[in-house]
Amino acid sequence: MSRPAANQSTPLITSVCYVRHAVSEPQACARFVSDIFGLQQVAGHDDELAFRSDDRFRTVSLSRDQRDGTSIGIEVWDDAALQVIGERLRAQDFAVRPGSPDECRRRYVQSALLADDGSGNRIDLVTRPTRSGRRYFPPRDAGIVQFQGVGLRSTDHVRDLTFWRLLGAEVTDWVGDIAYLSIDHLHHRIALYPSRRNGLLYAAFEVEALDQIMQNSYFMQDNQERIVQGPGRQSASHQVFLHVEGPDGLILSYVNGMAEIGDKPRPARQFPLNATSLCNWGSESKDVPELGAPASSNRSNA
């Protein structure tokens, strides 16, 4: 079945709407996510700990369930779009199955296709993710505006790109083989980082301004939390970032100032995989290989 003609101009997917993450110590991690990072903890289903970052009902959840507790939620325009996506993914031999009513309930969505990308990252394609009528009320003044997007580890970036392109995402720029993927007016919502393993690399939350990036940077230093990179600024997207690592290697990021892609189509630009492309201020990744450049290509020869 093809999509109804009236929907031809609408995108298949519209947002990255949640991150579900499995950790060994959800309570310790929850302390980091709320008290340190600044998300609002709210009641969760079953054993899941849930958090808000904006007017969405949930954007982060933590559980011990390594099998079904990890996935990235991608909001799909409607059920017709969901069907198109299902057909496209199956035609290219991606694993896709409809979410059961219980799985949809746990994800606070109306309907879902549960898919695996080429690396085995679980991607939930969902419709009507729940919104909240109450405004977001954070536990501390971190200046979080909204959940913005994710960085994903990719073990098979050719196949993963095929996956995301089938959903309508476009590569806006490359840094080496790191691909920035756009699904709306922003430079990217999803970034694929070549890696030896799959999984979430970071979940990024937009803050109001540079002020909050810097305030959070000093807050982390004062609290002896681990900043794995930043404050820094991506050369391709102009986005200012601060990557902070919590328990179990969970990296949450504050971001601000991402470029919009504009109306004129342009080919994806290639940046070399070096420190300057990843951060034009000069920050370097500490022990997160995906965020860093090989040691041989440093700033001085950029």
Added chain:
Amino acid sequence: MIQLKDVSYVRLGSPDLEQAEHFATACLGLQVAGRGGKALYLRSDERAHTLCYSEGDPRDQTVGFEVEDEASLQDAAATLESLGHPVHAGTAQEAEQRKVKAFIGFRDPTGNHIELVVRAERSGRRYFASRDAGITGFSHIGLNSTDPARDERFWTQVCNARVSDRIGEIPLMRVNAIHHTIALVRAPQSGIQHINHQVDSNDDVLRSYYFLNERRVPIVFGPGRHPTSGARFLYFKGPDGMIFEYSVGVDEVEDEATHRPRQFGFEPTSFCMWGSKPAGMTLPNK
């Protein structure tokens, strides 16, 4: 009243001009305008020079302010002398060394060397930086004061400075629309507490932070943001212990007639709203 138009230059003594030049070009990013007579002239904007190192005692520190014309200079000299400040009329040779038409020298109540100058030279060639620090120009100084209330009276009553904001008893004073050109800093002796250059963007402040860190230049405060002027800043230490500042986004006072100085408490958040803390740099003592 002595009408100061703008800050014009800083002159610093240094026992090691070679080291001063290395820092000024490789770290700070100024342009060498010339070397001569045991002096090093540096540019930061359209002016022929804004910083001069001369071979000598690093305690020899002078700040120059521009006044309108030679008549104003004569009036200023008379005013200062009537108040008991001995005035030195600059010789032609001294004026040439300063790249100005004429000047007078005196000491403020704390004992800081101040010069008033007329017709400071501009350069026909645009400023071309020695490194890409994004400097747009020399902008203000922090000036030591042994008695901030007394010195505030001097700068605002004998001269035309106006207080834009205060942190504790420390006044940030303007002589034009820019939030401050003179920041008084309580100290046991006279001297220049810091020298500010404006840069083009936030990016320049943060880039310089990483750049100077890598070169092991001591960062003494920042990157941060002053809640008073709104400027994003970075303070770091140069030769002879002199502190230099990069900043961007200093507010302008929009309505001269209605602006009232705001009072900020004497506490760390009044100096930095981001949470940076000074290290190796004394904030004005209460």
